[in-house]
Amino acid sequence: MNERIETIKAFHECRNFGTADNLRTAQRNVAATYRSLSxxxxxxxxxxxxxxxxxxxxAHLACLQPGSLSGLHLELAASNLxxxxxxxxGTNQQATNLLIEQLGDGEAENVNLSLLALAWADNPTVQQAFHIWRTNPPWWCESLHIPPHEYADSAGWELTDNGERRGLILNECRPLVLHDHPDAVPGAIQINAPSTSSCQWCERRMTALFDFDLSNELLAFLGVEGSRLRIETCDVCTCYGVVxxxxxxxGGASCHPANVRPEYLPDDAxxxxxxxxxxxxxxxxxxxxxESADRNMPISFSQVGGHPSWEQDAEYPRCPSCHHxxxxxxxxxxxxxxxxxxxxYAFVCRDCRVAATHYQQT
Ligand SMILES: [Zn+2]
Ligand SMILES: [Zn+2]
Structure with a gap:
């Protein structure tokens, strides 16, 4: 094996990097090495x-070199990996069929993991299976906390009422970086800008978590017409509920009438x-x-677009106006x-012009 592959194997075998700084350096290096693989x-x-x-x-190959596992999924499914x-x-048809057969035959070792794998396979066969299972729940559903089709959101999509796929993420991603980073572009977006309004619950001044300059062409992938999109929140209250x-x-933003005060709020906000x-x-x-689809990746996670990096379960809020x-x-x-x-995390319903924020930690 060559040096790059040896470096990667050594990173995954190392159990102690000494200091937090050493760990961060090793993570940056290994991410760069993964990205450079032929x-x-x-x-x-x-x-x-x-x-x-x-x-x-x-997982690192799937996230940092998407497509690099194609051709291996049948083997992975057959060996229950x-x-x-x-x-x-991006699983192919054959491997998708095998995962579905294993569920039906009672040969799936872990129904939960099989459904998560199908959600990530994210192809028309999976959509059809989820649609059928929603109408006629199979016997193996009994042990589940949620019905099979609701696993889709862990992979960034949902099954609509008529069985079609609806994406819950943007298909482009740009990271947010420090000002001294060589790729830094000042001006396109502002984070954590103070607002002039106050939180309806704790009276703290609100924060514009993100303020997008929509005239910047780097943000064209947001797919919206307008000059400015400002997503405000209370940085304290949104840790306890969706705002x-x-x-x-x-660039206008105001409190939505459907907000519900979180059951718990800290006294010391x-x-x-x-x-x-x-x-x-x-x-x-x-x-x-x-890249950001797995919270264990050795990367920085702040970004616009792409897959959310869930610290806990996937949680896409429903728009209080249209309920999507x-x-x-x-x-x-x-x-x-x-x-x-x-x-x-920040979400939008473009049709209703509603934004939502919430927060997770491990
Ligand atoms: Zn508040
Ligand atoms: Zn809506």
């Missing part, structure tokens, strides 16, 4: 990972520091939408610019 090196590494059952290497589910992104706002396309303003800017370079699931638009990870954990 198709042949990807196949060699993927073969090694399948034979030694290394799900973490398969289903975790993490993102490795089934909805009504926006226009020229006044003592919380406001999140650091303008710490990150848009990158001029895109990255694959799958809202589309994920951006996320801000505290660890990218502050000594803190957790991720703020």
């Amino acid at each position: 198709p042949n090196e990807c196949s060699t590494l993927a073969r090694f990972a399948v034979e030694s059952g290394k799900g973490d290497i398969l 289903l975790y993490p589910p993102v490795i089934f992104h 909805f706002t009504q926006f226009d396309w020229v 006044g003592d919380w520091d406001f999140p650091k303003e303008d710490a990150l800017v848009l990158s001029s370079k895109q990255r694959p939408i799958t 699931k809202m589309v994920f638009i951006a996320q801000l990870s505290n660890e990218d610019y502050a000594a803190a954990e957790g991720i703020y």
Whole structure:
């Protein structure tokens, strides 16, 4: 095996990087090494990972080199190597059929994992199966907490009432980077800008989590017409519940009447520091939408578009106006610019001009 592959294997075998700084450096290096692999090196590494059952290497290949596992899914399904589910992104017809057969025959070792794998396979056969199972729930559904078709949102889509696929993410992704990053583009987006309005529950001043300059062509993939999109929230209250706002396309934002006060709110909200303003800017370079699909990837997670990086279960809020699931638009990870954990997520319903934010941490 060559040096790049040896570097990657050594990273995954290392259990102690010494300091947090060393770990971050090793993560940055290994992510760059994964991105630099040639198709042949990807196949060699993927073969090694399948034979030694290394799900973490398969996940890194699936996220950082999307498409590099194509041709292996039948083998993965046959040997019940289903975790993490993102490795089934782009699964072919044969492997999809096998996963469905295993469920029907009672041969699926873990129904939950088989359904997550199918959600990531995300093809017309899966849509059809989810549609049939919604109408006629099979016997193996009894042990599940949610019906099979609701697994789709873990892979960024949903099954509509008439059995069609509706995407819940944008098919392009740009990371948010520090100002001194070589790809930094100032001006296209502002994060954590102070608002002039106050939170209806804790009276804290609101924060514009994201303020997008829609005239910037790097943001054309948001697919909206207008000059400015401002997503406001209360940085404290949204840690305990979803905060909805009504926006226009020229930078206006106001509280949505459907907001429900979270059951619990902290007494000491006044003592919380406001999140650091303008710490990150848009990158001029895109990255694959799958890079952020697994929270264990060695990357920074703040971004516009792409797959959300769930710290817990997938949670796409429903628009309080039309009741459809809202589309994920951006996320801000505290660890990218502050000594803190957790991720703020932002969603929009473009038709109703409603935005939502919430927060997760491990
Ligand atoms: Zn508040
Ligand atoms: Zn709506």
